[in-house]
Amino acid sequence: MADIARMAGVSVSTVSRALSGGASVAAITRIRILQVAEATGYNVNESARNLRHRRTSAVEVIIPAEPETRRVLHDPVIADMLDSIADALSKRHHDLLLSKTPPWSTEIPYNSIISGRADGIILIGQGPWRRDIRDFARQHNAVAVWGGHFPEDDYTVVGSDNVEGGRLATAHLIARGRRRIVFFGDPDHPEEGLRLAGCRQALGEAGLSLPETHVIRTASDGPPSEDTGGQLHAAADQLARGCLTRGHLTRGRAARSGPDFDGVVAASDMAALAVLAALGTAGLSVPDDVAVTGYGDVAAARTAQPPLTTIDQHIREGGRRLVQTVLDMAAGITPSATHHILPPDLIVRQST
């Protein structure tokens, strides 16, 4: 450090403060010191610095999954969210620790907050673990979750207003003249269950109802499968084949007078894309025979055949809010259990 101080023409304590990120050093001085330090090959040891400052400048992002049972990043919503969080943390000069191991797992005796590896934890998705998340978040100061809002959950959630999103999609189908609407999704998935509630709400407002036979469940029993895409396509094929064998839907005008269904509210874009493919294979036309809405506005929704009407849940804004929230919580700024609800937007394309 003495060498760097001499070469940069400043005191040793200024070098020390500059290298440790102290705010008391003028930016231009700090840049000069960093340049000199780099030129001399001086290594700033982050572990030493973290220990001295009792901070880590890292946030752990966990996409909770059963070990090895699910390729979580197959889901483009999760991939987009992680991408946005990475950009936001990078802008805030924080490292991102990525993990798929639920922090309440008994396999790991110390989570990243306890062990001092991270200042806070962001969980992407609640899966079947809402109770575990409640317990975990009570024990730790800086935990923020992307997912659905439930009054009984007292942890901090950033998420789309899923009820409103489900309502918007369904009301749009009703406005397009559709009356026999099915919901295609997983009612046990926290966010998709809320979207189903919004779907029922819109139908109720129009004096319509959603019989249980019109809730098409996309998830098999048991733990989440590695091949969610395959599950969705199997359910969609059954949906499309079912309406063909019952003879209710045929191409063109007959379909619109048939007794079966003429609209599908899919609980995610991936589910909607599976429905589009299955309807196409069955020779049914979208939107003439059946109008379809998705949820999420992932990239594949724009390039679908036909392009997919969907709900924009503002994933990238969600990622920024999660980072802001967890860093505020780590700094003691935001009270826990503050909810951040992002209003969703309807994006109308050719599938409706």
Place this chain on the structure above:
Amino acid sequence: MADIARMAGVSVSTVSRALSGGASVAAITRIRILQVAEATGYNVNESARNLRHRRTSAVEVIIPAEPETRRVLHDPVIADMLDSIADALSKRHHDLLLSKTPPWSTEIPYNSIISGRADGIILIGQGPWRRDIRDFARQHNAVAVWGGHFPEDDYTVVGSDNVEGGRLATAHLIARGRRRIVFFGDPDHPEEGLRLAGCRQALGEAGLSLPETHVIRTASDGPPSEDTGGQLHAAADQLARGCLTRGHLTRGRAARSGPDFDGVVAASDMAALAVLAALGTAGLSVPDDVAVTGYGDVAAARTAQPPLTTIDQHIREGGRRLVQTVLDMAAGITPSATHHILPPDLIVRQST
């Protein structure tokens, strides 16, 4: 530590060794000590431990991208690779630091190896940065790269045999009777350029050639776009429209006698899916009018309409090899510039 030692019935030095992950403590003793430590709320400070051991137990995974210009995780190959690396590092009890900032960027004065945050760096993809990667890898001991193999690159690469993959896909189309084949991809992308070389090789072996007009470039000039999907679809639409306006291809048998093209070797599954969509919109039948192959075997290839013939590049195995390689390098086991070439496999489905 003295309290934990008393409660666990062991010596203080055994507690110290157990908490610092020392191998000299019997597993069952270590578990008991960790349980007692957890019960008493004892915090193992990882920063302190890392400093003492001069190791970090972390690997940085970088998906290099221009700042904010590209949503890198939109690419399912990259998402699958990251997922596999996360699982492999978790099994080896290492943390994963995720970043999109190229470590040779002048914006960051210290990369994670220099600063002691990580033992090694895995780069997913070479982009336009092969020269930067060469310089960077010469300065650091433990850098492993997923990408294409080039004789002039002296850094450690794990990757698919892209030339062989391109050759396999093209030879398969030729075996299916296709003679007028186009390559659809980005010749300037390191891996896609190698796949093009393999495509030319297979055509040469069959006494055929690939005129420049049959190399359809999917990338626009300039920096990588945020919306790669849109670019691919625009290029695919042009391909499909072009063959329609020239009147060479029409539905059914006429197509097979037309002079234009009857096979597409797409350089990635995403590119192939864009081609399938554009051909469908143009009223062309796959594989009757045009047979299409992809590269990568991502999940969407299996559920495409029709399901896509493609090259399995064994992404998850690649992720495991990257982790093994970078940890070996960090431990001084593997000499640098060892290449790991994964033999690709042809997966035949209904698109050919």
